[in-house]
Amino acid sequence: MLNTVRLVAAVSVMGCTQLSLLEVQEGLRSFARPYIRLNLEHGLRTRFPLTETERNEDERVQLRGISQLDNFLVAGISALMTNLIKLVLGAAFMTYCLAYVIFTFYHCDGKHCVGSPYIWGSCQDSWSEGDCREGYKKVHLSPLAEEKFLLNYVMARTESASSPYGFPVWFSVPSLIIAPYFAVWLLLLVITFTGYKTFGMALYVLSPAAFSLLLSVVVTVGIKYANAENQLNDFASRFYTRFATHIPVDQSAWDKFQIQPLVWGCLATFVHLSQSFNLWTGVFPLIGKWGGGQRIRRHVSWIPILVGWTVMGQLPTLLMMFSAASSYDPVNLRCHLAADWQAPFVVVPHMFSKFSSRRALSAAFFLGFFCFLLLAQGLLLLTTVVNVMECICPYFDLQFSVSPKKYRLCLFLVVPCLLIIGLPLISRSGFYWIRLVDWYADRLLIFTMALQAAGFLMSYSKYRSQ
Numbered sequence: 212m213l214n215t216v217r218l219v220a221a222v223s224v225m226g227c228t229q230l231s232l233l234e235v236q237e238g239l240r241s242f243a244r245p246y247i248r249l250n251l252e253h254g255l256r257t258r259f260p261l262t263e264t265e266r267n268e269d270e271r272v273q274l275r276g277i278s279q280l281d282n283f284l285v286a287g288i289s290a291l292m293t294n295l296i297k298l299v300l301g302a303a304f305m306t307y308c309l310a311y312v313i314f315t316f317y318h319c320d321g322k323h324c325v326g327s328p329y330i331w332g333s334c335q336d337s338w339s340e341g342d343c344r345e346g347y348k349k350v351h352l353s354p355l356a357e358e359k360f361l362l363n364y365v366m367a368r369t370e371s372a373s374s375p376y377g378f379p380v381w382f383s384v385p386s387l388i389i390a391p392y393f394a395v396w397l398l399l400l401v402i403t404f405t406g407y408k409t410f411g412m413a414l415y416v417l418s419p420a421a422f423s424l425l426l427s428v429v430v431t432v433g434i435k436y437a438n439a440e441n442q443l444n445d446f447a448s449r450f451y452t453r454f455a456t457h458i459p460v461d462q463s464a465w466d467k468f469q470i471q472p473l474v475w476g477c478l479a480t481f482v483h484l485s486q487s488f489n490l491w492t493g494v495f496p497l498i499g500k501w502g503g504g505q506r507i508r509r510h511v512s513w514i515p516i517l518v519g520w521t522v523m524g525q526l527p528t529l530l531m532m533f534s535a536a537s538s539y540d541p542v543n544l545r546c547h548l549a550a551d552w553q554a555p556f557v558v559v560p561h562m563f564s565k566f567s568s569r570r571a572l573s574a575a576f577f578l579g580f581f582c583f584l585l586l587a588q589g590l591l592l593l594t595t596v597v598n599v600m601e602c603i604c605p606y607f608d609l610q611f612s613v614s615p616k617k618y619r620l621c622l623f624l625v626v627p628c629l630l631i632i633g634l635p636l637i638s639r640s641g642f643y644w645i646r647l648v649d650w651y652a653d654r655l656l657i658f659t660m661a662l663q664a665a666g667f668l669m670s671y672s673k674y675r676s677q
Contacts (some may be wrong), residue, residue, distance in 0.1 A: 278525055294595040298629050301588045302395050303636035307361075308581040309391035315573045357561045361553060374545060392637050395585075396630045402589045403596070406618060410589050417582045422523070424579030429530050436566055437533035446536035530576075531555075534562040555580060596621050 368668055401411040437443050439615045538561050596618060 279426050291595065295629065296593045298588060298591050298595070299633040299636065301584055301591070302392065302399075302633050304630070305395045305581055305588065305636050306392045306576045306582065307490070309390060309394065311556065311560070311577045312574055312581075313391070315570050315577070357557045357564065361556050388637050390627065392634075393630075396626055399584060399588055399592055400626050401621065403593045404619065405620060406593065406615060410593055413589065414586060415585055421579050421582035421586070424575045424582070425530075428576045429526050429533070429581065431572060432530060432533045432537075432562070435568075436537040436562060439537045439566070442535045443533075447531055482583045527555075531558060534558045540563050592622075592625070596625055615638045 296616060402410050535558060538558075560569075560573065563576075
């Protein structure tokens with residue numbers, strides 16, 4: 212489709228093994244610049260290789276000042292802001308993943324060691340015993356213990372999380388959550404420190420590993436647990452044949468919870484499962500050689516990207532469906548599952564604890580999840596810093612135009628700022644940010660994505676002859 216498309220998201224692992232590291236770096240140099248470029252002199256445009264004549268003309272246009280701003284500048288700004296907010300949210304999700312891995316192997320709740328495979332699913336646990344009384348589970352078939360684990364231990368929320376004046380207590384956080392949070396940002400800094408080179412090496416190693424972990428978890432869960440309650444067909448029809456399904460919260464059916472899942476894996480709607488899907492699809496970055504090319508190939512290279520993304524994008528959706536089908540009564544599905552981004556941290560662990568599955572399976576799930584998020588966050592951080600540098604230094608390029616020292620300086624300024632902004636998300640006040648996460652991830656993001664898509668089509672139409 213475009214010369215900028217060198218990174219093919221979602222092709223076979225064989226495509227990855229055929230590339231040299233140099234080809235990976237070259238592909239990253241092209242793809243890691245977003246489709247929609249923020250340029251204060253031009254507004255919004257797509258990056259293409261420029262000839263010397265075109266470059267000189269561009270420089271003359273820049274000298275006219277910002278009075279020639281394009282009407283679509285708002286789309287470029289929204290793209291940059293979207294990246295920054297995604298970086299903050301993604302760091303919190305990665306912190307949760309590391310916390311779950313820690314607790315998967317350390318089965319003590321901080322007060323009592325119960326000896327169960329998963330501390331969040333044991334009726335012997337002091338915080339879960341009230342949810343295990345006779346008849347209670349039959350009515351409320353839901354991850355009560357898992358939800359408490361997420362809120363009380365991973366998110367570290369207390370009963371009194373605000374001061375008398377109503378302002379949250381931002382920084383009273385336990386070291387068990389702070390340490391993984393700083394580790395996350397340190398890893399992001401490491402894989403983007405030298406620009407495309409280090410990120411390319413991380414991508415070359417982690418992408419097939421993460422995909423293998425995800426695939427192994429989906430296959431194992433599908434074979435062992437998916438149809439344990441003989442209701443897989445019912446859930447499959449709800450997930451894939453209807454655009455929206457109303458499920459009553461109780462037997463009287465006066466209160467209903469609307470599930471709007473993906474439609475054939477292509478359309479992400481606002482409620483349930485959509486965000487669990489979006490969390491995984493920041494990058495499915497297995498490398499292929501199809502991007503770019505000349506003539507027809509240049510304009511059809513988007514086809515394998517779309518097909519591969521659609522096929523691989525089904526994996527996290529299938530995992531959520533298998534987990535729900537094996538562990539929930541569709542009549543009594545509780546409305547608290549509408550917190551979409553919590554689904555990977557609540558629904559899947561509930562299935563693991565219900566069937567007392569091996570800890571290695573849980574660790575594989577969260578490690579694979581973590582690797583996908585790490586690659587997605589690394590790509591966002593790399594492109595965001597490059598965008599900022601191009602606003603300061605026209606035609607900024609990590610290898611040719613400007614010293615990498617300026618890139619690293621910008622990186623060391625951006626990362627600490629985002630780290631500080633994200634602290635409330637993993638602090639005891641994180642509970643108050645749940646609504647912010649929901650509003651951004653499932654509502655506001657659709658507007659910025661629409662603006663970027665419109666800008667991309669305009670830019671492609673304008674520059675396709677090049």
